[in-house]
Amino acid sequence: MRGIPVASMVIGIASSPAARRQLAQLLGGTEAFLIVSSVDQAREFLGAAETPTAETTVETMQTMTVDVAPATVASPATPALVIDSDRRVARWLDREIELTRLEHDLLLCLMGAPGRVWTYERLHLKVWGNKHLGRGSDMHSVVRRIRRKLATLDASATIDSVRGVGFRLASA
Incomplete structure (x- = not known):
């Protein structure tokens, strides 16, 4: 099968809406991914009833699945920085701080793709749910509070400003 391009796709199975969002x-940096709520849906997508190789793929995928605690995201760039969405806290090593809803949502966005620049417009849409940017002081205020809270934890993760564009999560 030389010369035939191989396309990759990740299939994730998560039963709850929160786990699917997480x-x-x-998987945000993955070229192509599909998230389904059950193994049956994955099998249906793969056409497992007709092709035994697809069923084998689903079974292999199940054994390779990494358990992720619901609503907890750890950033690959900063492995010790963890957000517990159920309790709305950020944890660095053995210390934690409480987060407001906006702080939580904004930090969660940045942690989803460490090092990647999130534009002001995209962050505003994801966190506030609208495209209105105004002067952007609302976003800058939330970022300032998160920076202070991360500093109280002595976390090496920082939020960098990209002038005129947006923000990114960086680790020192």
């Missing part, structure tokens, strides 16, 4: 953030 999985989508973790």
